[in-house]
Amino acid sequence: MTEEELKDDWSKRGFSFGQGTIKLGDGVEEASHGDREELVVLRIGAGRLKFTVGDKSFIVEDDREVLIPAKVVHSIKNIGTEAAPICFGYRAVDTSELNY
Numbered sequence: 001m002t003e004e005e006l007k008d009d010w011s012k013r014g015f016s017f018g019q020g021t022i023k024l025g026d027g028v029e030e031a032s033h034g035d036r037e038e039l040v041v042l043r044i045g046a047g048r049l050k051f052t053v054g055d056k057s058f059i060v061e062d063d064r065e066v067l068i069p070a071k072v073v074h075s076i077k078n079i080g081t082e083a084a085p086i087c088f089g090y091r092a093v094d095t096s097e098l099n100y
Contacts, residue, residue: 007087010039014092015039019087021086024078024083025077027049029075031073033068034070035092036070038067038068038088038089039088039089040066040086040087041066042061042062042063043084043087047080047084048061048080048084049076049086050076051075052075053069070093
């Protein structure tokens, strides 16, 4: 999926769209968003990211979309061999309806 297709898809689903780069060895340490869900996509051929979302950890490669629910503590670390370009977006949610 091209960036424009991804941006259009996310917009239809109510998510904002941004781009960034996670330098080799860097990441996001234990963050959470009280009233927003977050989507993150590592662009194709861009390396490897280790996600921890709640109590689950997993490795992401090549254009896999990761949904991080509102209020859930998460972290991301670049464990690849190069800088990792990502796309990310947020969508507001009604936290009174959340069951976690």
